Amino acid sequence: MTKKVKHVLGLSGGKDSSALALYVKETRPxxxxxxxxxxxxxxxxxxxxxxxxxxxxxxxxxxxNDRSLNNMEGRGERTFSNLLKEHGNYLPSQRDRWCTVQMKLKPFEKWVDGFIAEGYVIKNYVGIRADEPNRSGFMTIEKPIKSIFPFREDGIVKSDIENILQRNGLELPEYYQWRSRSGCTFCFYQQKIEWLKLMEKHPDLFEEAKTFEKGEGNTTVGEKFYWMGQGQPLETLEDPSVQQRITENHEKRVARFKKKKRRNALLTDTEGFCEFGDLDEIYDEAEGGGACVTCYK
Ligand code: SF4
Incomplete structure (x- = not known):
């Protein structure tokens, strides 16, 4: 007997998953x-x-995590504050990414469980491109779910992504003007320049991120752990001399990156350069900086 198949595609608000959805609609109608x-x-x-x-x-x-389940804060029962308490007030970090499990994977699991109970096999479409190496940051769950990679199958690379968005009448999401990826406002995969930009663009959200650093018992090996790492609370970014240092360092990196691009491509300009879209390369990080594709793709 042929099994029923449910095709699902997760959007993170990032450019790759968005382009993937449009691409699958075009090519596999x-x-x-x-x-x-x-x-x-x-x-x-x-x-x-x-x-x-x-x-x-x-x-x-x-x-x-539908907002129709709102409580007063508009965030349902599973607010980050509640989750933080459940995790002994330990902020999530690159070493212990409980946030992705709790806030991304579990709601997904709960949703597909309904389909699996109805006898469906799940095919999950993922926006990993043909020019990306095998990703270690791809978190999976123990369910009968098959991952499908249309970009890999069809040889779609980074330079194709913007074209797919544009031919569908979409520009890059607005946050790319000041941040490299989607995901939580307080995501610890941010570079310091992105934290500075968050403070400038959304001071209320920056303040909120600061409050999470103050949870009781939020320590590792005797030293307090913060979003930016040990000994570096977000409030250090409020010092103008620190801001200046981070901005100057960032500008130097951008200039170095542009020079390298020009040299390698033998171009007189940096066509295709997007400061925050290229941030991982500017900071010599693997794409996504190690973040899970679930959060930022
Ligand atoms: S975006 Fe960052 S903070 Fe949010 S769930 Fe993903 S890894 Fe955690």
């Missing part, structure tokens, strides 16, 4: 795809606005 966005409740306003724009192009997008 026979598929009935269900789109979902796992809204942690701590997304940037720019990300939510972009998801709304995408919905106009794609059709209905399931919001997992």
């Amino acid at each position: 026979e598929l009935d795809v269900e789109y979902f966005f796992t809204d942690t409740g701590y997304e940037l306003p720019e990300t939510n606005a972009f998801i709304d724009q995408l919905e106009e192009k794609l059709g209905y997008i399931h919001r997992l």
Whole structure:
């Protein structure tokens, strides 16, 4: 007997998953795809606005962690404060990424469980491109879910992504003007320059991130752990001399990166350069900086 198949595609608010959804719709119109966005409740306003724009192009997008379950804060029962308490007030970090499990993977798991109970096999479409190495940051769950990689199958690379968005009448999400990826406002994968930009663009969200650093018992090996690492609370970024140092260091890196690009491509300009879209390369990080594709793709 042929098994029933449910095709699902997760949108993070990042450019690759968005382009993937549009691309699959164009190239595999026979598929009935269900789109979902796992809204942690701590997304940037720019990300939510972009998801709304995408919905106009794609059709209905399931919001997992639906805001219709709102409490006073508009974030459902599983607020970050509650989760933080459950985790002994230890902030998540690159070494212990409990946030992705709790805020992204579990709601997804709960959603697909309904389909699995109805006898569906799940095919999950993922936006890893043909020019990316095998990713260690790809977190999976123990379920009958098959991952499908259309960009890899079809040889789609980074330079194709913007074209796919543009031919569908979409620009890059607005946050790319000052931040390299979607994900939580307080994501610890941010560079310091991005924290500075968060403080400038969304001072209220920066303040909120600061409050999470103050949880009782938030320590590692005797020293307090903060979003930017040990001994570096966010409030250090409020010092103008620190801001100047970070900005100058960033500008130097950007200049070095542009020079390298020009040299390698033998170009007189830096066509295709996007300061925050290219941030990982500017900071010599692997794409995504180690973040899970679930959060930023
Ligand atoms: S975006 Fe960052 S903080 Fe949010 S769940 Fe993902 S890794 Fe955690």
